[in-house]
Amino acid sequence: MKVAIITDVHGNASALKAVLDEIDQRAEISHIYCLGDMVGIGPATNEVLDLLFSRKDVSMLTGNHDEAVLSVMYGEPHPPGHIHVKQHHEWIAKRMHPEFIAQLEELPRTIQHTIHEHSVYFTHYHMESKNLNEHISKNPFSKIVEPSLANLESLFAEQQYELIGFGHHHPTHHFKNDRTIFLNPGSLGCTVEPLAPYAIVTIEKTGISVNLEKVSYDNSSFLLSYKNLQVPEHEFIIRAFHGGQKV
Template sequence: MFAVLADIHGNAPALQAVLYEIDNRKDIEHIYSLGDMIAIGPDTNAVLELLFSRDDISMITGNHDEAVLAIIKGEPHPLSHPHVKEHHEWIAKGMDKKFISKLDELPRFIRKDMLGHSVYFTHYHVEDKKIDAHISDDPYARIVQPSLENMEKLFGPQDVDLICFGHHHPVHFFKGAHTTYLNPGSLGCAEDSVARYAVVTIEVNEIQVELVEAPYDNTEFLLSYEKLKVPTRNFILKAFHGNQLKRSE
């Protein structure tokens, strides 16, 4: 049994709530974090400390992680993301240097065989010709709306039983004839005070998926955007957190 986390996006209290639930269950053997651990939210160092301090988590990079790393290393930033460059620069400036090499060593993909089932972990689909492309070349496919038909078209023929991914923040859970597609939804970005993740049970004859929402108090986290003067904070709070503070006024 393993847990799947995606798109933590610099939200430490959301991650803490999920890890607390996972640890209290005592039946989850491993955790997979599917990229975009940082950016959008301001808690870069707290999130990375929580993740890298554990020995039961495997991580892959996402587009935000790679774009921030590109800035730190003096490499090109994606031309398709000019609207987030200032924000990424702010994140890069505040990142503890001890995490740079750790992030840079993470893979883009993980493949595992579990009890005869093949499982593929990725942030989102990447075409074969862009497998090793730099983030400035926009290797990740354009987002498509959640449906089984769209997932099958997006990922194409795959000799795997389960594809776990993130990037698009809504939950995706579709069972095709040969492949199950799972996106647990963004852990750190939601319109309510919940952190989403999934628990997967692999058995010889089936794959079971439990979609979970961990409640947490996100008030101080949302207030921290203004306190820290996070670049593009008004847009972020509206687009990724549903203007929760204004809704509560």
């Protein structure tokens, strides 16, 4: 069985379309797992959510940006750790189509499966078990650690699975010990060049293997949309999350 893993689309519909088009050309891929932060940063919120929710072959979970935007929409406390992006989240919330609100709210924080006798665990990022049901305003996600096998073994010590897939930290992570593969395919929508990363995971009785993929796409219209739509802090966002790319 082959599955695709994507994460951190961040409102970048151009990148998402490019990846989904490539996945759809690979008939051997039977399912897609999307590991949170579909919205926030990029402005194409409704297009991204429509692309994902309209498919029958996608399982999704929520990330910190998704939940923070929902907290704004419901008039709930906004996470103090995200105060610097509250105005941005309010901008996203005002433009999100109402039909997506309940759909986002219904998404889980974790997905656990056994596939061909192998245990898999998906989450946006690590949470201590005591925080799994905490509101996003309580900052339930653990502090980001630098990518290394030792750091991830320590971070996910509670989760004894053969594959742990996650996102949140935008660089690619791919580490393995004698029991677990730790996999973050990298942010699909926030890159410093017009390349959208994702992963293909093959799960067979004999084991689990990972292929890291990147799809090239034209991101000029996407980058221009920040200015054209007057996204709050758009100049900073392009510097910080897109490497200051010019169009």
